[in-house]
Amino acid sequence: MPDEEYLYVECQCHSMDHVVRFTRFDDGEYWLHMQMTPWGGFFRRLWRAIKYVCGKLDDPHWGETILSPENRQQIVDFLNRD
Numbered sequence: 001m002p003d004e005e006y007l008y009v010e011c012q013c014h015s016m017d018h019v020v021r022f023t024r025f026d027d028g029e030y031w032l033h034m035q036m037t038p039w040g041g042f043f044r045r046l047w048r049a050i051k052y053v054c055g056k057l058d059d060p061h062w063g064e065t066i067l068s069p070e071n072r073q074q075i076v077d078f079l080n081r082d
C-alpha cells in the first residue's frame, strides 16, 4: 500500500511544462511540485549562470498554471480528503 497519493493538474494551455503535482503523505504532509521555467539553449543558460554567480540575476523564475473550474474542485477535494 503506498504511503503517498498524487494529484496531477494540467494547465488549460495543455503544456507539459505547466503540469503541477500535489503529493499527500500518510503523515499529513503535503508537497506541491512544479516545473521551473526552461531557459533555452546552452549559451543562454551559461550566461544566466554567470549572472547568477555574480549576483546580477534580476528576473524571477516563475511560470504559471491556468486552472479550470474542474482543476480547482479536484485540488479542493484532494486537500480536504482524510
Ligand SMILES: [Zn+2]
Pocket: 011, 012, 013, 014, 015, 018, 064, 065, 066
Ligand atoms: Zn499553461
